[in-house]
Each structure stands twice: as structure tokens, then as C-alpha cells.
Amino acid sequence: MISEPGAGDDPPALDIQGVSHRFGAIEALRDVSFRVGPGSFCALLGINGAGKTTLFSLITRLYDSTSGRISVDGFDARRQPGRALARLGVVFQSRALDADLTLRQNLAYHAALHGIGGRAARRRIAEVLELVDLTDKVTARASTLSGGQQRRAEIARALLHRPRLLLLDEATAGLDLRARADVLALTRRLISEEGVSTLWATHIFDEIAPSDHVVLLHRGQVLADTLAADLAGDETLSEVFLRRTGITAEEME
Numbered sequence: 480m481i482s483e484p485g486a487g488d489d490p491p492a493l494d495i496q497g498v499s500h501r502f503g504a505i506e507a508l509r510d511v512s513f514r515v516g517p518g519s520f521c522a523l524l525g526i527n528g529a530g531k532t533t534l535f536s537l538i539t540r541l542y543d544s545t546s547g548r549i550s551v552d553g554f555d556a557r558r559q560p561g562r563a564l565a566r567l568g569v570v571f572q573s574r575a576l577d578a579d580l581t582l583r584q585n586l587a588y589h590a591a592l593h594g595i596g597g598r599a600a601r602r603r604i605a606e607v608l609e610l611v612d613l614t615d616k617v618t619a620r621a622s623t624l625s626g627g628q629q630r631r632a633e634i635a636r637a638l639l640h641r642p643r644l645l646l647l648d649e650a651t652a653g654l655d656l657r658a659r660a661d662v663l664a665l666t667r668r669l670i671s672e673e674g675v676s677t678l679w680a681t682h683i684f685d686e687i688a689p690s691d692h693v694v695l696l697h698r699g700q701v702l703a704d705t706l707a708a709d710l711a712g713d714e715t716l717s718e719v720f721l722r723r724t725g726i727t728a729e730e731m732e
């Protein structure tokens with residue numbers, strides 16, 4: 480079930496209303512609106528160039544949107560950026576750990592950026608490492624971790640300041656099947672254990688469960704915003720994706 484914002488007392492983890500963005504003549508996003516309910520998993524489904532990374536850059540305030548409104552956990556990203564960003568944890572497509580530092584050093588550095596130090600930092604680092612099942616790697620250099628372990632460490636890092644919303648941009652890119660499944664399962668588990676909502680950007684249909692909320696983004700526009708099972712109906716998700724977007728299976732490659 481999609482957790483409908485407004486159904487309980489909590490505001491939506493993410494509320495995007497009428498957001499557009501241009502890069503010169505390129506319209507990367509056009510009038511994008513959707514919500515991610517509190518404590519829910521939302522798949523942002525789109526192929527390369529759909530606008531997923533642009534949307535993430537707007538949510539994280541890397542860019543300012545041309546128009547529209549973005550709120551994180553009820554805080555307007557433009558008018559209250561500090562409060563909105565404090566509620567956000569991000570795992571970008573590119574690797575973000577310092578390869579020469581140990582896992583503990585990487586996390587301690589990031590905790591300090593969020594104003595968490597001393598004993599509180601040590602306690603929280605131990606908690607997040609346990610959440611991602613990397614407790615035994617705390618003194619390992621980041622460069623010695625496998626791709627999947629690094630991704631889990633990045634998720635731990637994103638969780639340090641107890642965000643209400645996690646943004647993951649193609650988090651399984653470059654991982655083998657086993658590691659992909661681990662990262663996805665971990666992210667789903669965090670929703671129940673940490674109560675953190677997730678916006679999971681992907682182009683991989685297999686990562687989406689029938690009960691997931693899915694937002695289909697194509698050429699900067701939202702073509703669907705519903706339960707994956709309702710979107711698919713009697714078809715597979717990939718069939719309905721190709722039909723709705725009008726692209727061919729070859730173009731998906």
C-alpha cells in the first residue's frame with residue numbers, strides 16, 4: 480500500500496509539486512509532482528536521461544529549481560534548506576568513501592560534518608555499522624572493501640544523522656547480482672528498523688516489488704505514479720514501461 484501523505488500525523492517524507500528544470504534549451508524536468516509517504520519505499524523508475532539525477536540534485540539543493548516546490552519531512556527546501564537537508568541522507572551514483580581512510584574514519588568525518596562528535600558519534604557509528612552488517616570492517620580501509628560492502632558503508636554514512644528520507648541514485652550500479660540483492664534487501668529493512676523513507680532511483684525492473692510505490696519518469700515527465708502491481712496489471716512492468724514510453728526493447732539496452 481502506498482502510504483498516503485496526510486493519512487496520519489506525519490508529513491510526507493518528500494513532497495514534490497510542479498517542479499521543472501532546464502539546462503539551457505534542454506528541458507530536463509517538466510511539471511514533476513509526486514509524494515513519498517512516511518516510512519515507505521518509492522521506486523523512481525526511468526532510463527538514462529529521464530531526469531532522475533537532475534531531480535536528486537534539486538532535492539539536495541545542488542541546483543535550484545526553475546519552478547515548483549520541494550519539501551522534505553514538511554520543510555520547504557528553498558525557504559528552510561538547513562532543516563530540509565538535515566532530514567535527508569543521500570547515496571549518489573558515484574563512489575563517495577575516502578579510499579585511504581578506515582571505515583570508522585570515513586564515518587567519523589561525516590558525523591562531524593553533521594555536528595555529531597565524541598561519544599555520540601562513536602555510539603551512532605556502531606549502530607549504523609550494525610544496521611548494514613559491517614561491524615567487523617570498522618578498522619578496514621575503504622579501498623579493501625568489496626563493491627557491495629562499500630555501498631552498504633555509504634548507506635551507513637547516509638544514516639548517521641538519522642534522516643527521514645534516503646535518496647539512492649542507482650545504488651546497485653556496478654554490483655554483482657548477489658551484492659545488488661543485499662543492498663536492496665538492506666534498504667527495505669531500514670524502512671522498518673529505522674523508519675526512514677526511501678526514494679530509490681533505478682532502471683532495473685527486477686528491483687521493484689508489486690507492493691512498491693512506483694513513479695515512472697520519462698523525458699522529464701511523470702507518466703505514472705501508483706502501485707507497481709496496479710501499473711503492471713496483466714502485463715509485466717517492462718511491457719507496460721515500453722508501451723507507456725513508446726521506446727523499444729533495443730533502446731532500453
Ligand SMILES: Nc1ncnc2c1ncn2[C@@H]1O[C@H](COP(=O)(O)OP(=O)(O)OP(=O)(O)O)[C@@H](O)[C@H]1O
Pocket residue numbers: 502505506507525526527528529530531532533534
Ligand atoms: N549539467 C547538465 N547540463 C546540460 N544538460 C544536462 C545536465 N545534466 C543533465 N542534463 C540533461 O538533462 C536530461 C536529464 O538528465 P539526468 O542526468 O537527470 O537523467 P538520469 O535519469 O539521471 O540519467 P542517468 O542515469 O544517465 O544520469 C538529459 O537530457 C541530460 O542530457
